[in-house]
Amino acid sequence: MPSATCGPTAPRELESVRRASVQLLSILGHELRNPLNALVTSAEVLRSAPPGSAVAESARAVIARQTRKLSDMVDRVLEVGHLMTDDVALSIQPTELQAALQAAVSAAAPQADASGHALALDAPNPIRVNADPVRVAQVMAQLLANALRHTPAGTAVVVSLRRDGGDAVIGVRDTGPGIDAAVLPHVFDPFAPSRRGADRTGAGLGVGLALARRLIEMQDGSITVASAPGRTVFEWRMPALDP
Numbered sequence: 629m630p631s632a633t634c635g636p637t638a639p640r641e642l643e644s645v646r647r648a649s650v651q652l653l654s655i656l657g658h659e660l661r662n663p664l665n666a667l668v669t670s671a672e673v674l675r676s677a678p679p680g681s682a683v684a685e686s687a688r689a690v691i692a693r694q695t696r697k698l699s700d701m702v703d704r705v706l707e708v709g710h711l712m713t714d715d716v717a718l719s720i721q722p723t724e725l726q727a728a729l730q731a732a733v734s735a736a737a738p739q740a741d742a743s744g745h746a747l748a749l750d751a752p753n754p755i756r757v758n759a760d761p762v763r764v765a766q767v768m769a770q771l772l773a774n775a776l777r778h779t780p781a782g783t784a785v786v787v788s789l790r791r792d793g794g795d796a797v798i799g800v801r802d803t804g805p806g807i808d809a810a811v812l813p814h815v816f817d818p819f820a821p822s823r824r825g826a827d828r829t830g831a832g833l834g835v836g837l838a839l840a841r842r843l844i845e846m847q848d849g850s851i852t853v854a855s856a857p858g859r860t861v862f863e864w865r866m867p868a869l870d871p
Contacts, residue, residue: 671687720758724754726753727754747772767840767844786800795866797864798863807860
């Protein structure tokens, strides 16, 4: 029986996997450091602070907040794994996008108000698609959070809905600084760097847009991004149902 041999690309593939693993571990280590440091410091404060004092209550609040942050990180990493292996069930049904986008914009309005952003919806006509309403809301929440995070205060984020032939087209447009040219091809990759390239301050794990793209693809849709200084547009397409 002939023995199995590795093809000539195997070393390159292994090197690619190795680099991706190193990048993932580096990002996780960086993102976990701050909440873990805060937990350790707050635990020490709580140990020595008088019970019921303002200092003790402040330390408890920090512990609760950072614990939730760590839990969210773990949940997001696990969700990426489930989605990438198709280990998730969708409830596909006729879904009215105009109403879904109105709900998403309303849900994001407090965040936009708190950060000084104008949030607008341009969806004059109802369009139906076959989709999972819960996952549509999840994708929109991620796209809006991403836009608000990268848009300077006092500027606008606009959500739009239109029909283009047989497709429903959802747009999320912001007026932020744009995405670095080196980063742009990788914005939908799991654990990708932030728009600011190597500066990951406040960037998170870089899984939100990867989750959004995978959920869109699982609903027979596609998403693209175009960016230049002062303007970034995410465009999400799905087959539209007949009126």
